[in-house]
Amino acid sequence: MKFRIAVTGGVAQGKSTVVETLASMGWRTVSADEVARQVASASEVRQEIAQTLALPLDYDRAVLRERVAEDPEARLSLNSILHFRTVRALYATDADVVEVPLLFEAGLLTLADEVWTVWCSPENQLRRLTQRLGDAAQARQWMAAQLPSPVKVALSDWDVNTDQPRESVAALVIARAKRAATP
Structure with a gap:
């Protein structure tokens, strides 16, 4: 769609x-940011983000946001984890x-x-x-x-x-x- x-x-x-x-x-309407937050909160995705970015498993969003703001490589890694999943979830909506x-x-x-x-x-x-x-x-x-x-x-x-x-x-x-x- x-x-x-x-x-x-x-x-x-x-x-x-x-x-x-x-x-x-x-x-x-649907917000890609909201969908991405939902995607990122799934336990397997949190685990992949933590492992890829060398963060503790219980990281909070502020720590993640600061990390990707300061480090372009971290931002690219996060995007590679989230983008496909987020787009797939967006297409599943009726927006x-x-x-x-x-x-x-x-x-x-x-x-x-x-x-x-x-x-x-x-x-x-x-x-x-x-x-x-x-x-x-x-x-x-x-x-x-x-x-x-x-x-x-x-x-x-x-x-x-x-x-x-x-x-x-x-x-x-x-x-x-x-x-x-x-x-």
């Missing part, structure tokens, strides 16, 4: 706002819309009929992410680890800038969703 719309974008750029708007219109933050980085361009990129200015992204994490240096590190927004926009079927009020973003999403098709 192919999804109708894949919503992507960098961390703290407003993907949730777009997905929530689509859900309010009746579109069935119309899939939210995939790392769509391009994971090479999932054909996951949906349309790819929508959500973006904002680097200044707003840094502000939002610093508020979320409480650490500007860590926020910069996370931002640097992702593909730049202009590249994602260039590869997308549609993009929306979330530097504007939430209501304006929602209006743009509603208009585009009506053109994309009804759920």
Whole structure:
């Protein structure tokens, strides 16, 4: 099954706002991050992650997140463990819309009929992410680890800038969703 719309974008750029708007219109949505968390919580997957990344079996997500943020090799190893399982679990859903933050980085361009990129200015992204994490240096590190927004926009079927009020973003999403098709 192919999804109708894949919503992507960098961390703290407003993907949730777009997905929530689509859900309010009746579109069935699924988050790749949520599915990946479920996949990663399975005991055999936790064991494989711990063994591959030399972590204690009782590692917590914060330790794992820090490890992959600091070590590109660890990030690649984690992705090789989780991506196939996560995509398989996504396809098992009945969703119309899939939210995939790392769509391009994971090479999932054909996951949906349309790819929508959500973006904002680097200044707003840094502000939002610093508020979320409480650490500007860590926020910069996370931002640097992702593909730049202009590249994602260039590869997308549609993009929306979330530097504007939430209501304006929602209006743009509603208009585009009506053109994309009804759920």
